[in-house]
Amino acid sequence: MEGRYGAQVALCYQCKRCTAGCPVADAMDIRPHQVVRLLQLGNTERVLESSAIWTCVGCYLCAARCPQGVPVTDLMYSLKGIAMKRGMMPKQATVPAFLRAFSGTVERYGRLHELPMLAGFYLSTDLREALKHRAMGLQLFRQGRLHILGERHRGGKAVRAMLRKARSRKGSP
Amino acid sequence: MSYAFYPGCALSASALPYGMSFREVARALGMDIPELEDWNCCGATCFQTLDEVSAISLSGRNLALTERSGSQELVTPCSGCFAALEKANQHLAHDSLLRTQAAAALSEAGLSYGGSVRVRHLLDVMVKDVGLDAIKEKVTQPLTGLKVACYYGCLLTRPHAIARDAHPEYPVSMDRLMAVLGAEALDWSYKTQCCGASLALARPDMVTRLTTRILDNAREVGADVVVAACPLCQTNLDAYQGEHAVNGSQENKTIPIVYFTELMGLAFGLSPRALGFDKHFRDPAPALRSHSLVI
Numbered sequence: 341m342e343g344r345y346g347a348q349v350a351l352c353y354q355c356k357r358c359t360a361g362c363p364v365a366d367a368m369d370i371r372p373h374q375v376v377r378l379l380q381l382g383n384t385e386r387v388l389e390s391s392a393i394w395t396c397v398g399c400y401l402c403a404a405r406c407p408q409g410v411p412v413t414d415l416m417y418s419l420k421g422i423a424m425k426r427g428m429m430p431k432q433a434t435v436p437a438f439l440r441a442f443s444g445t446v447e448r449y450g451r452l453h454e455l456p457m458l459a460g461f462y463l464s465t466d467l468r469e470a471l472k473h474r475a476m477g478l479q480l481f482r483q484g485r486l487h488i489l490g491e492r493h494r495g496g497k498a499v500r501a502m503l504r505k506a507r508s509r510k511g512s513p
Numbered sequence: 514m515s516y517a518f519y520p521g522c523a524l525s526a527s528a529l530p531y532g533m534s535f536r537e538v539a540r541a542l543g544m545d546i547p548e549l550e551d552w553n554c555c556g557a558t559c560f561q562t563l564d565e566v567s568a569i570s571l572s573g574r575n576l577a578l579t580e581r582s583g584s585q586e587l588v589t590p591c592s593g594c595f596a597a598l599e600k601a602n603q604h605l606a607h608d609s610l611l612r613t614q615a616a617a618a619l620s621e622a623g624l625s626y627g628g629s630v631r632v633r634h635l636l637d638v639m640v641k642d643v644g645l646d647a648i649k650e651k652v653t654q655p656l657t658g659l660k661v662a663c664y665y666g667c668l669l670t671r672p673h674a675i676a677r678d679a680h681p682e683y684p685v686s687m688d689r690l691m692a693v694l695g696a697e698a699l700d701w702s703y704k705t706q707c708c709g710a711s712l713a714l715a716r717p718d719m720v721t722r723l724t725t726r727i728l729d730n731a732r733e734v735g736a737d738v739v740v741a742a743c744p745l746c747q748t749n750l751d752a753y754q755g756e757h758a759v760n761g762s763q764e765n766k767t768i769p770i771v772y773f774t775e776l777m778g779l780a781f782g783l784s785p786r787a788l789g790f791d792k793h794f795r796d797p798a799p800a801l802r803s804h805s806l807v808i
Contacts, residue, residue: 363707363723397719398558399707400671404681413672420562434715442559442711446571450553452522461714476752476794483792485529495551495574498622502574506567506618 345415351408352376358402358412368392372402372412379415384422393419394430437464447503450496454486514642517549517584519575519598521591521744528744530789531590534774535635537788541651541781542643546588549578555589555597558711565604569611570618572601577619577626590635590774592743593710596668599632599675634669636742636773637679640686645693653782655695658804661776662699662736663687664727666746667707681705687742687773694780701734703727708749721753728754728768737800739770747772751794769797779806 358372359365365372369391378387387393393416402412423429424436441460446452458477462470480486524532539546552575560568575598579587589595604611606628619625639648665687670679679686682705688698706727709720728750731739741747751770770793778788779801785808790797801808 363726364719367719367722395716395719397707397710397712397723399667399710401667401682401705401707404671404673411672417558417562421564424563435712438711438715439559439562442557443563446554446556446560452554452557454526458714479794480527483529485527485792487526493551493553495553495622499553499571499574502570502618502622503567505621506570506614507564509566509614509617 344418345411348408348410349376349379349415352380352406352410353408355407357405357407358410361401361405363399363401364395364397368395372396372416375415375419376410376412387419388423388426388428391430392416393423394435396420434465437461440464447500448496450493450499455488514586515584516544516546516586516588516638517579517582518546519549519552519555519579519587519589519594521589521594522554523591523744523748527748528591528772530775530792531744531747531772533787533789533792534772534778535590537783538774538777538781541778541783542647544643549575549582549584549587551578555594556601557593557597561597561600566611566614566618568597569601569604569615572598573605573615573619573626574622574624576602576605576630576632577624579630580626581624585629586631586633586638588633588635588638590742591745592634592666592668593745595632595634596675602628602630602632603674634742636669636687636690639773639777640690645689648690648777649693652694652780654780654807656691656776656780656804656806657695659696659801659806660699660735660737661691661696662701662731662734662739663691663704663773664708664731664739664741664746664750664770665705666741666743667705667710669742670705687740690773691740691776694776696776699734699736701730701736703730708746710745710749713745713749713753717753720749724750724753732766732768736768737804738776738797739768740773740776741770742773754795767795769793769795769800771797779808782807 356373362372375387396416398413400413438461441457444460445457556568556571665684670676670684671681691698709723713720747770754767775788798808
């Protein structure tokens with residue numbers, strides 16, 4: 341973190357335009373400008389423990405409005421990744437569960453197939469949530485917009501080999 | 514210019530009407546835009562979070578396949594795919610460490626990438642390359658009287674390094690496109706406010722909050738329909754309307770969300786069924802019929 345974005349983080353002078361524009365700042369325990377301030381002070385732990393990084397929707401409004409060019413949104417993505425690697429999960433771990441279900445499906449099939457992704461997500465979180473959305477699922481299925489079996493993707497094997505190699509480099513999990 | 518089309522994973526699934534209407538409209542316009550063979554998931558924001566080299570390799574494989582096919586431009590209708598592919602393209606051009614790591618991964622897939630491909634969003638290709646004049650010529654059923662709120666969302670317009678010349682908070686290209694189709698594009702405040710994007714599954718509470726604000730504003734300015742240019746935006750705005758029984762005022766009113774390509778096809782006089790108008794959560798037909806459009 342300090343290496344990759346350190347120089348840009350140092351440029352923040354706390355004008356709070358990021359927080360003023362953020363559509364979900366009011367749902368965060370610490371606000372975007374506070375995330376940047378804590379990073380400036382070297383208190384990365386506090387940021388990694390926050391719910392803020394898991395609440396960020398990644399809309400880039402903060403970064404677009406920052407007069408100093410601090411890449412706040414990319415910081416949030418990196419922080420989520422670091423927290424997951426360190427096993428620091430939020431109380432409601434639905435976002436990490438979604439990321440695992442999504443990446444697992446892509447790794448397996450090369451493309452995102454919705455049913456295996458949904459199954460992976462709800463099995464690792466709360467199946468009752470899936471039941472709440474059954475009417476939506478049924479309508480998608482009736483309209484031909486949800487497939488039981490995805491199309492076969494012949495590049496699947498190449499994608500798996502590529503991702504194994506991408507992760508095998510030094511210093512990655 | 515030689516194009517390759519990158520549909521993305523949603524286009525044959527939840528975004529079926531986007532894919533159907535794109536193909537109909539492209540045919541009507543005589544566009545030569547074949548689907549990229551053997552494409553894979555762009556990695557979306559998911560892989561950006563988990564592992565950057567994996568993210569860049571996934572998008573990089575599509576760029577390499579495009580280059581190998583002899584095409585210069587990779588066109589995608591999805592704003593999420595657009596952002597992921599273009600971000601990878603820029604990292605591969607400017608970051609030598611990431612480029613080396615991604616090249617090693619790509620070689621496992623039997624590919625290499627020289628950096629020659631340009632990533633484009635379909636909306637941009639329609640407005641700039643096909644051109645508004647050529648589109649206007651095809652209009653046989655002008656969308657007269659139809660009031661539309663053009664919704665751009667986030668990743669079509671931000672960050673600036675990726676979206677280039679689109680205004681980050683007040684873009685107008687879709688508004689201009691709707692105007693040549695005969696519709697009235699309304700001025701409104703939420704055209705680039707986020708729909709909640711990929712938080713739909715993990716945090717539906719957050720998505721409902723965000724989409725409620727967007728849809729309330731669209732109704733307040735008098736929109737008949739909201740027009741989208743991204744599968745995720747369309748789905749989030751359309752699917753969760755039934756769960757909008759919050760804040761009282763607008764709770765019983767729904768508003769259809771259509772893709773810009775569907776309205777192009779309708780204005781071109783193409784079959785509404787072939788355009789996929791019957792594949793939405795909120796049926797757009799009543800709103801369109803109320804303006805004497807054949808649907």
